[in-house]
Amino acid sequence: MKRKLLILLLALLVLSTSLASCKGNKEIVSLKIVEGLSYEVTVGATPDYSKVKATAEYNDETTKDLTGADLTFSTIDTSKAGTQKLTITYSGFSITVDITVKASAQQPGDDEPYSVEGATLPTSIANFLSKSFSENFKDREATYKVGDDNPFRFTLTLKTWDNENDEPGDDITSYVSLSKVYLVTGTTEQLLTGTDLATYVTVDENNNTFDFTDAAVGKTFRIETRPADGVDETDADTVAAVTKSLTVEVVDAYNVYSAKELNLITNASHANIPDYGQATKTQLQMVEEFLQNNNITRPANMAGVVLHCDLTVTADDIPAGYLYSYTNKAGQPAKGLYDHFSIFYHVYNSASPSFVMYGNYFTVNTAQLPTVCEAPYAGNDINDDSSSSEVFAFDVTNEEIWAKGLSYDHSDYRTRVENIFISSEDPNSNTEQEAAKSKLGLIAFKMYLHTSDFYNVIIEKHTLSICADSDNNTINIDKCYFFNSWNMHIYAWSNNYILDELDLDNSDPSVYANYQPIVINIKNSTIAKCGGPAIIADPASTTDLRNKNSGAIITAENSTMYSYVQGNEAWFNTYGVAQMATQLLALDQPFAGMASAYSTTANFTKEFQGYVGARANLIYVNRGKNGSFTIKNTITIDQNDATAIAYTQATGGQAPIFQSSTGSTAFFNGTVDGSAPPLSSLTGDPGNPFCNPDPSLFQGNYLNIYYGGMSIMVEMFH
Numbered sequence: 001m002k003r004k005l006l007i008l009l010l011a012l013l014v015l016s017t018s019l020a021s022c023k024g025n026k027e028i029v030s031l032k033i034v035e036g037l038s039y040e041v042t043v044g045a046t047p048d049y050s051k052v053k054a055t056a057e058y059n060d061e062t063t064k065d066l067t068g069a070d071l072t073f074s075t076i077d078t079s080k081a082g083t084q085k086l087t088i089t090y091s092g093f094s095i096t097v098d099i100t101v102k103a104s105a106q107q108p109g110d111d112e113p114y115s116v117e118g119a120t121l122p123t124s125i126a127n128f129l130s131k132s133f134s135e136n137f138k139d140r141e142a143t144y145k146v147g148d149d150n151p152f153r154f155t156l157t158l159k160t161w162d163n164e165n166d167e168p169g170d171d172i173t174s175y176v177s178l179s180k181v182y183l184v185t186g187t188t189e190q191l192l193t194g195t196d197l198a199t200y201v202t203v204d205e206n207n208n209t210f211d212f213t214d215a216a217v218g219k220t221f222r223i224e225t226r227p228a229d230g231v232d233e234t235d236a237d238t239v240a241a242v243t244k245s246l247t248v249e250v251v252d253a254y255n256v257y258s259a260k261e262l263n264l265i266t267n268a269s270h271a272n273i274p275d276y277g278q279a280t281k282t283q284l285q286m287v288e289e290f291l292q293n294n295n296i297t298r299p300a301n302m303a304g305v306v307l308h309c310d311l312t313v314t315a316d317d318i319p320a321g322y323l324y325s326y327t328n329k330a331g332q333p334a335k336g337l338y339d340h341f342s343i344f345y346h347v348y349n350s351a352s353p354s355f356v357m358y359g360n361y362f363t364v365n366t367a368q369l370p371t372v373c374e375a376p377y378a379g380n381d382i383n384d385d386s387s388s389s390e391v392f393a394f395d396v397t398n399e400e401i402w403a404k405g406l407s408y409d410h411s412d413y414r415t416r417v418e419n420i421f422i423s424s425e426d427p428n429s430n431t432e433q434e435a436a437k438s439k440l441g442l443i444a445f446k447m448y449l450h451t452s453d454f455y456n457v458i459i460e461k462h463t464l465s466i467c468a469d470s471d472n473n474t475i476n477i478d479k480c481y482f483f484n485s486w487n488m489h490i491y492a493w494s495n496n497y498i499l500d501e502l503d504l505d506n507s508d509p510s511v512y513a514n515y516q517p518i519v520i521n522i523k524n525s526t527i528a529k530c531g532g533p534a535i536i537a538d539p540a541s542t543t544d545l546r547n548k549n550s551g552a553i554i555t556a557e558n559s560t561m562y563s564y565v566q567g568n569e570a571w572f573n574t575y576g577v578a579q580m581a582t583q584l585l586a587l588d589q590p591f592a593g594m595a596s597a598y599s600t601t602a603n604f605t606k607e608f609q610g611y612v613g614a615r616a617n618l619i620y621v622n623r624g625k626n627g628s629f630t631i632k633n634t635i636t637i638d639q640n641d642a643t644a645i646a647y648t649q650a651t652g653g654q655a656p657i658f659q660s661s662t663g664s665t666a667f668f669n670g671t672v673d674g675s676a677p678p679l680s681s682l683t684g685d686p687g688n689p690f691c692n693p694d695p696s697l698f699q700g701n702y703l704n705i706y707y708g709g710m711s712i713m714v715e716m717f718h
Contacts, residue, residue, distance in 0.1 A: 026058050026059065026060060027058060027059045028056050028057070028058055028059075028090070028091060028092075029057055029058060029059050030056070030057040031054060031055075031056050031057075031088065031090055031093055031094075032054060032055050032057070032194075032195075033052065033053075033054050033088070033095075033097070033193070033194050034053040034054055035051075035052075036049075036051035036052040036053050037049070037052045037097070037193075039097070039098065039099055039100060039193060039194075039197075040099070040100045040101075040102055040178060040205070040228070041076075041078055041099060041100075041102065042078075042101070042102050042228075042229075043078060043080065043081055043102065044078060044079065045078055046078070047073070047076065047099070049068040049071070049073050050068050050069075051068065052068035053065070053066070053067060054066040054067075054070075054071060054088070054090070056090055056091070056093070066090060070090060071088055071089065071090050072088070072089040072090070073086060073087075073088055073089075074086055074087035074088075074089075076099055076101070077101075078101050080101065081101050081102060081176060081206050082100075082101055082206060083098050083099070083100055083101075083202075083204065083205075083206075084098070084100075084101055085097075085098065085099075086098075086099045095194075095195065097194045097195065097198070098197075098202070098203075100203070100205045100206075102176045102178065102205060102228040102229065115160065115161050115163055115230055115231070115232065116158050116159070116160055116161075116172075116227050116230040116231050116238075116242050117159050117160065117161045117238065117241065117242075118158075118159035118241045118242060119156040119157065119158050119159065119226065119227065119241070119242040119243070119244055120156065120157045120159065120244075121156065121157075121244055121246070122154070122155060122156070122157070124308055124309040124310070124360075124362065125144070125154075125246060127361065127362075128144055128360055131361075133361070134361065134421060134458070136421075136458050136481045136483075137361060137419070137421075137456055137458065137481075138456055138479040138480075138481065138524065138525075139419075139456045140361065142360075142418075142419055142456075143247060143248065143249040144246060144248045144249070144360060145248070145249055145250075145253070145306045145358040145360055146210070146212060146248040146249070146250050146251070146255065146306065147212075147250075147251055147253035147255040147304070147305070147306045147358075148212040148214060148216060148217050148250055148251070148252060148253070149252075149253060149254040149255070149299040149302060150211070150254055150255050150299065151202075151207070151209035151211040152209060152210045152211070152212065152248070152255050152308075153207075153208060153209050153255075153257065153308070154208055154209070154223060154225060154246065155173055155174075155208040156177075156208075156225065156226075156227070156242075156244055157171050158171060158172040158173070158175060158227055158230075158242070159171060160172060160230070172227075175208075175227050175228070175229075175230075176205050176206055176227070176228045176229065177205045177208045177225050177226065177228060178205065178225070178226055178227065178228040179203050179205060179210075179223065179224065179225040179226075180192075180223075180224040180225075181197060181200070181201055181203065181210070181221055181222070181223055181224075182221060182222040182224070183196075183200065183219065183220075183221055184219075184220040184221060184222055184247065185220075199213065199215050200212060200213055200215055200219070201213065201216060201221070205228065212250045214252075216250040217250050217251060217252050218249075218250070218251075219249075219250055220247065220248070220249050220250075221247070221248055221250065222245060222246070222247045222248075223246050223247075223248065224243060224244075224245045225244060225245075226239070226242045226244065227242055251304065251306060251356070251358060252303040252304060253302075253303060253304035253305055253306040253356060253358060254299055254302055254304070254305050254306070255308055256305050256306065256307050256308065256311070257308055257309060258311070258317075259311040259312060259313045259314070259317035259364075260294050260296060261296055261305075262305070262311070262313065262317070262344055262364070263287050263290055263291060263296070263317075263318065263319070263344065264291065264296065264298055264299075264305065265305060265344040265345075265355075265392070266283065266284065266287045266344050266345050266346065267284070267346055267347060268283075268284055268345060268346070268347040268395075268397070269282040269283035269284045269285075269345070270341060270342040270345040270393060270395075271283065271338060271340070271341050271342075271379070273322075273338060281321060283319075283322075283345065286319035286320075286321045286322070287319060289319070290318070290319040301352065303352075303354065303355060303356065304356035304357065304358060305356075305357055305358070306358035307357075307358065307359050307360050307362040307364070307420065308362070309362060310363045310364075311362070311363070311364050311365065312365045312367075313343075313364065313365065313366050313369055313391075314368045314369065315335070315368070315369065315370055318343055318369075322337060322338065322341065322343065323335040323336065323337065324336055324337070324338060324373050324377055326373060326374075326377045328374055329374060334373070334374075335370055336370050336371055336372055336373030336374070336377070336440070337369070337370055337371065337372050337373065337389045338372070338373070338379050338389065339372050339373065339380035339387050339389065340379065340387065340388070340389060341372075341379075341389040342389065342390050342392070342393035342446065343389065343390070343392075344391060344392050344393070345393045345395070346392075346393070346395070347394075347395045347396060347397050348394070348395070348396045348397070348400070348413040348450060349397050349399065349400055350400065350412075353412055353413045353414065354413065354414045354415070354416075355394065355414075355415055355416075356415075356416045356417075356418070357392075357415075357416070357417045357418070357420060358418060358419065358420075359417075359418060359419040359420025359421065359457075360419060361419050361420075361421070362420065362421065363420075363421040363422075363423055364391075364420065364421070364423070365423045365424070366391050366422070366423070366424045366442055366444075366462075367423070367424050367425040367461070369391075369424075369442065371440035371442075372387050372388060372389050372440040372441075373440075374440065375387075380440075386439040386440065386575070387439075387440060388440070388441055388442060388443050388463050388464065388487075389443070390442065390443040390444070390445065390446040390467070391422070391442050391443070391444055391445070391462075392444065392445050392446070393445070393446040393447075393448070394415045394445075394446075394448065394450065394452065395448040395449065395450075396410075396413050396448060396449045396450055398501060400413075401449075401497075401498055401501050401502070402501070402502075405502060406498075406502070406510075406511060406513060406514055407514055408472065408514065409514065410449055410472040410473060410474065410516060411450075411451050411474070413449070413450035414450060414451050414452065414453070415447065415450065415451075415452040415453070416452070416453045416455070417445070417452070417453070417455070417457050418453075418454075418455040418456055418457065419455070419456045419457070421457075421458040421460075422444045422445075422457070422458065422459045422460070422462070423458075423459075423460045423461055424441070424442055424444070424460070424461045424462045425461055439463075439486075439570070439574055441462065441463030441486060441487075442462055442463060443462060443463060443464040443465075443466075444459045444462040444464070444465050444466065445459075445465070445466045445467070446466075446467040446469055447466065447467070447468055447469065447473060447475060448469050448470055448473065448497075449470055449472050449473055449497065449498075450473065450474075451473075451474040451475075451476070452474070452475050452476070453476045453478070454466070454475070454476065454477045454478070454480050455478050455479060455480070456478075456479045456480065457477075457480045458480070458481045458482075458483075459480070459481075459482045459483075459485075459489075460481075460482075460483045460484050461483075461484050461485070462485055463485065463486045463487045464485060464487045464488060464489070464491055465482040465485055465489040465490060466482075466489070466490050466491075467490075467491045467493065468490070468492045468493065468518045468552070469493050470493065470494075470495045470496070470497035470498075470518075471496050471497065471498070471515065471516060471517055471518055471550055472497070472498060472515070472516045473516075473518050473519070474516070474518075474520075474521075475490075475518075475519070475520045475521070476521045477490075477520070477521065477522045477523070477525050478523050478525065479523075479524045479525060480522075480525040480526070481525065481526045482525070482526065482527050482528070483526065483528050483529055484528075484529050484530070485529070485530035485531065486530070486531045486570075486571060487530065487531060487532060487571055488531075488532050488533055488534060488535065488536050488563075489527050489528075489530055489534050489535065490527065490535040490536070491535075491536050491538065492518045492520060492535075492536070492537040492538065492552035492554070492627075493518075493538055493540065494517065494518055494537065494538065494539045494540060494547065494550035494551055494552060494624060494626075494627070495539075495540035495541075495547065495550065496540075496546040496549075496550055498515075499511060499546040500546055504546070512549055515549060517549065517550060517552060517626070517627065518537070518550075518551070518553070518627075519552075519554075520552060520553070520554045520555070521555050522554070522556040522557070522559050522561075523556070523557040523558055523559060524557075524558050524559065525559045525560075526559065526560045526561075527560070527561045527562075528560060528561065528562050529562070529563060529564075530563045530571075531563075531569045531570060531571030531572075532563065532565065532569070532571040532572065532575075532577075532618070532621075533563060533565075533618045533619065533620060533621040533712075534561050534562065534563040534618065534619050534620065535554065535561075535619065535620045535621075535629075536620075536621050536622075536623070537551065537552035537554070537620075537622040537623070537624060537627050537629075538622075538623050539551065539623065539624035539625070539626075542624055542625055549626060550624065550626060551622075551624055551625070551626025551627030551628075552622070552627045553627060553628050554620070554627070554628070554629045554630070555629075555630045555632060556629075556630070556631045556632065557631075557632035558632075561619050562617050562619070562715070563617065563618050563619065564608055564611065564615040564616070564617055564618075565615055565616060565618050566581065566585060566605075566611075566613055566615045566616070567580075567581025567582050567585065568581075580708070580710070580712075581616075581618075583708070584616060584618075584705070584707075584712060584714075585605055585614065585616060587656055587705065587707070588603055588604050588605040588614075588616070591603070591703075594693065594697075594698070595698040598695040598698060599695075600695060600698040600699065601698075601718055602698035602699070602716055602717070602718055603716075603717045604616055604703050604714040604715065604716055604717065605717075606717045616714045616715075617715035618712070618714060619702070619713045619714060619715065620637070620711075620713040621710055621711070621712050621713075622637075622710060622711040623709070623710050629704075629713060631661070631702060634661050634701060634702065635660075635661030635700065635701070635702045635704070637659065637704040637711060637713055655667045656705055656707040657705070657706040657707070658693070658697060658704070659703070659704040659705075659706070660696065660697045660698070660699070660700035660702075660703055660704075660716070661700030661701050661702040661703070661716070662696040662697065662699050662700040663696075664693060664694045664696045664700075665693075665697070666693030666694070666697050698716075699718075700716055701715065701716055702714070702715060702716055703715075703716050
């Protein structure tokens with residue numbers, strides 16, 4: 001009984017103590033600076049805290065207004081420039097804020113007196129703000145992107161005046177700045193100070209940098225900056241002239257200022273280079289050493305890169321082990337890339353399923369990179385000395401495929417590339433000798449086994465713009481401009497890599513339960529001028545059971561596509577398909593003859609100004625049995641179209657079959673008007689549509705030709 005009573009008394013004592021602490025002990029829970037605190041102080045100055053006003057908030061939700069006299073301030077060292085921590089205390093509760101100690105601006109060369117009369121933005125920022133330095137960008141309205149992985153540099157160029165000699169002084173790019181950061185929400189701006197500022201960004205006035213935090217990602221800020229010294233503070237016009245502003249959107253990415261930093265994209269080894277007999281290290285090992293030697297620190301969980309200037313990538317900007325030394329066919333020493341090698345190679349897994357390249361309208365120029373080695377060096381074992389490597393490649397690890405098996409979903413992994421110009425060496429020449437470099441050139445992007453979005457991207461002068469390698473691959477192209485490719489712009493290589501990796505090779509429908517063909521969606525874009533077809537869909541095999549469903553589904557909407565060729569371009573000869581072009585152009589004569597018999601005018605070749613001889617606009621070639629190409633609201637080219645299949649069977653595949661964007665389909669049987677007997681393999685009435693096509697066949701804008709096991713789409717001219 002006594003024990004129970006003791007326990008009860010102890011419980012009551014604990015309860016009463018708890019209640020007393022809640023009701024009787026008033027405690028400070030926050031201390032906020034309201035005004036009067038200067039977050040900048042010049043070197044040697046004594047801080048003045050007399051005008052500081054603050055508010056203390058208590059645990060009972062009451063507040064108390066305070067002045068500088070109520071507060072205790074720690075000592076900061078103002079003998080040198082830099083960032084100091086100031087501790088402010090009231091009644092035992094403390095907060096810490098950053099105070100920038102400003103130094104006087106330094107003029108290069110001498111100590112003559114001067115004043116700052118103006119300031120200009122960095123050239124790259126000025127280009128971004130002008131939105132007109134490249135008219136090929138279809139959308140020029142994005143907010144400037146800034147990454148949070150490393151500090152963003154915003155250094156002005158200061159225009160000075162030499163007071164002693166009364167003349168312009170030297171420009172200054174190294175100085176101490178005086179900056180403000182505003183949080184932008186809609187049309188409202190909030191000046192950030194104290195703990196609010198520290199939540200989003202650390203400002204280093206000595207180095208003119210802004211290091212945004214994770215909390216800033218997805219938010220918009222306006223940075224206002226000017227030199228801290230050398231400015232007449234009493235002259236409002238002068239202050240305005242040296243104050244510059246930039247609105248930025250913070251993204252989860254690394255700020256890139258040099259081509260060497262692009263190696264941070266690489267997080268895996270694309271090829272086992274030691275197998276080629278020269279390097280002893282993997283690609284990733286070489287990258288990590290390269291980054292270390294160049295004082296570049298890889299951030300953890302890097303989700304993207306953002307460009308802040310134009311970049312020219314040279315051999316000095318990539319690990320030396322990427323290049324193979326050999327003696328070329330001319331007997332000269334040479335260095336070249338390994339064959340089918342990805343220079344900047346990024347792979348995804350479940351922990352890191354996405355990556356973004358923010359271009360800020362800047363250019364990555366790859367013209368000075370070496371080509372692939374000639375055969376038979378560095379993995380280039382083919383006989384025609386034509387191959388390629390890729391500048392950027394994005395892939396998914398094999399471990400993901402093994403782990404997920406047939407439930408693999410390529411939409412779980414995503415690449416986004418936006419507002420960037422990728423350029424290389426001009427591949428205009430079509431002579432074999434002058435096209436030698438293009439034959440061993442670079443693919444701009446190769447994408448594997450995932451979904452990728454290209455928005456407002458320009459790709460010019462590469463051997464190939466985008467390669468979709470393997471099925472289970474979706475590429476969305478919006479407001480893009482692909483121009484002047486030596487090869488083609490888009491290549492869809494249909495290869496059921498997942499079944500191959502899982503070693504499944506049968507016709508059981510269950511293995512295709514989650515199968516997706518290559519899907520390419522093009523809208524609001526220009527795909528123009530290349531040495532061969534603008535787009536090619538190519539199956540790895542038409543007989544292997546793994547590839548029985550392989551094919552590319554391509555949709556184009558509100559887009560311009562053209563590649564005017566006649567078959568004597570170097571690309572046709574290099575790949576041994578000159579006969580295809582010759583036969584295609586030869587088919588125009590009987591097609592035009594059939595059109596004339598129906599009192600219509602239609603050709604698929606035309607003479608163009610600046611060219612010699614007639615050319616066809618070769619938009620698309622499919623060398624497989626599956627897939628489709630749809631120009632929205634105009635035409636669908638379907639390899640499995642019932643009429644086309646029937647005609648192919650009826651003619652034994654020996655006659656060209658024409659499918660118009662009007663929907664009409666017919667074949668050419670060797671005569672103009674169909675009065676002669678049809679081909680020997682055809683049975684039926686010579687007056688049927690096989691022999692006498694509907695006149696609408698000649699009225700469409702596009703024509704698809706099934707011939708020689710291929711589907712070839714060309715433009716129709718009237």
